[in-house]
Amino acid sequence: MARKIGSRYTANQILGRGSAGTVWLGEGPEGPVAIKLLREDLASDQELVGRFVQERTALLGLDHPNVVSVRDLVVDGNDLALVMDLVRGTDLRTRLDRERRLAPAAAVAIVADVADGLAAAHAAGVVHRDVKPENVLLDMQGPLGPGGSHPALLTDFGVAKLIDSPRRTRATKIIGTPDYLAPEIVEGLPPRAAVDIYALATVLYELLAGFTPFGGGHPGAVLRRHVTETVVPLPGIPDELWQLLVQCLAKAPASRLRASELGARLRELLPLVAGMPPLDVDEPDTEPADEPEPAAGEAVTPARERVRRGAVPLVPGAKPADSNRDTHTSMRVPAPDELAGGARGTARVPRPAGAPRPGSARHRAVTRRRRMVLGAAAALLVAAAGVGTWLATSGDDAGATPQDSKHSAPASP
Template sequence: MARKIGSRYTAHQILGRGSAGTVWLGEGPEGPVAVKILRDDLAADQELVGRFVQERTALLGLDHPHVVAVRDLVVDGNDLALVMDLVRGTDLRTRLNRERRLAPEAAVAITADIADGLAAAHAAGVVHRDVKPENVLLDMEGPIGPGGAHPALLTDFGVAKLIDTPRRTPERAAGRAPATKIIGTPDYLAPEIVEGLPPRAAVDIYALATVLYELLAGFTPFGGGHPGAVLRRHVTETVVPLPGIPEELWQLLVQCLAKAPASRLRAAELAARLREQLPGLAGIAPLEVDEPDSDETEPPAAPEEPAAPARDTPRRAAVSLVPGAPARDGANRDTHTSMRVPAPDELAGGARGTARAPRAAGAPRPGSARHRAEQRRRRLRLTLAAAATAVALAVAGYAATQSDPPSPTAPVRHGPGTGP
């Protein structure tokens, strides 16, 4: 059913759902548009509506080939909506769910496009705060780039900032400081956000490097398991190398995943360095690594843990933490969350110093039925080897006791023609 959005736009059908709202295919005075209608609870927040209007100039001013342009902001009754360019294609999460991982050339080309878009946004003083595959759109009508990659565009600028800005809570009204919250998607949060520091441009670089790692490996470097464990890994653990990618590309990834924001590259430099890598990546096949095992700091699995799912089963890259989010199609995009900032002792607890290493392709997951069977076979082989060694030693000892060397007092027989 068609839905009027303000006086200029009509929303015709739902294209997708996210944690902040619903995206509709719409029509405006200049043709088709995408209309993102924010959640009802956000539209009912008068302070947020005020900030929404204040952000209008910054959001409308972003004009770049790799940024989905915001054409208008609509405040109309219970509707709070962003009217954006319509990109005919899919999002990067959908492609990852289908292919699990990309060839390095395509992954780097897509990441370079997004880095270009971030460079323009940062130059305008805008920080995205929620870079993730769900917020990267692939323009299927655009020219094919390196590795067969379609042009990539970053969307949802400003949404995280709108939601993140402190509101007039009961604690604030009473003059007390409200509890600090973390706004974002756990798998892609920079360490400084976890530690409660204000987000700067470097948080987008960290998140984009995490996306590149995921495009190459099929999983994020610090994700998986309980969200609290994910947040702690960002602060305490170091990323484990991925086998099969050039060393220069790996060092670029490591620099952009640095814990210290000042150590990371700026967006424009990252885009240029990534494009320099493209010629050497041509023809390299997608990596063959399996997702790492759960961290020991997470709740232990049941003794009879089922075997790992098939390799072609799509993995959700982030945990859905939207309070009260109803189950519906597209719920895997509800990955935006609000969490309390962990205390220093919580961040320090259980640190292992290094991230979980990816398993070799085809290796069993510890605790799985296949892993336990291999352990039993290995113990049997060791037992048989030990028994064979013991038997060999016993036989050698017995043979030594049966030998009869000449007695030193026995007469010596001389051959013919020899003297006494």
């Protein structure tokens, strides 16, 4: 059902929903538009409305072919909306869900487009803070690029900053999506442009591998991995591309490339990955490390249904179809001892292909079988030792004489 948004726009049809609001297909004075209508509880927050208006100039000033432009900001009663360019296509998450992983040329071309958009935003002093496949739109009406990729545009600029007010999040909260959060955000440092580079490198890793480098399991475990773990190598890609990924996933923000550098380097690497098929990479085990053993007679849910690697649901009980769209959700910042991991930390290290992840159900089953084998071997050794002792003792007793069995001194000559 159509509804008016301010005096100039009409929202006609819902295109999608997220935790921050609803995106509508709308109509304005200059034709079709996309209208992101923020939740009513956000619209009733006077502090947030003030920040919304303050950001107007910065958001309206972002004009780049790889950025979904914001045309207008509407504050009208309970309506708080961003009016944006309408992109005829789909988002990158939808394509990734359909294809699981992309050919390296397509992945590199898409990420290079997004890096160019980020470079323009950073030059204008705007940090996105929530780069992820859901916020990358693919223009299906644009020309095809390397690997059959469509032009990529980054959307939802400024939404994280608008919602992230001190009163709303306090010092113990962080905003973002766990799989793509830079370590410095997890540790409570202010977000700079480098957080977008880290998130975009995570997206590139996911496009190539089919899963994020530190995702899976409880959000707290995901946050810890960002701080403590080393990214696991991807076999089959040129070393130059891998080194670029490692640099942009560096724990230290100063070690990462700038967005303009990342875009240029990726385009230089396109000839190296031209014609390469999607990587054949085994997805890591998805069972949480501290998952309890199922009780007798209890149904066991397949691992793929328990945990979805591409996006971690932050709201307990959220449906998978909705949780992968969640963004800008407040989470508690883990304490230093939690980040350290302790004796049962979740840090993952590179392991041989096919080997079970420590703590997973497969690992526990292998460990149980190994213990059973070792136990049986130990029992056999003990039994063999007992039989050998009995035989030796029996042989001594059978051939001994009374004199032999005594410790007599040698006879005198």
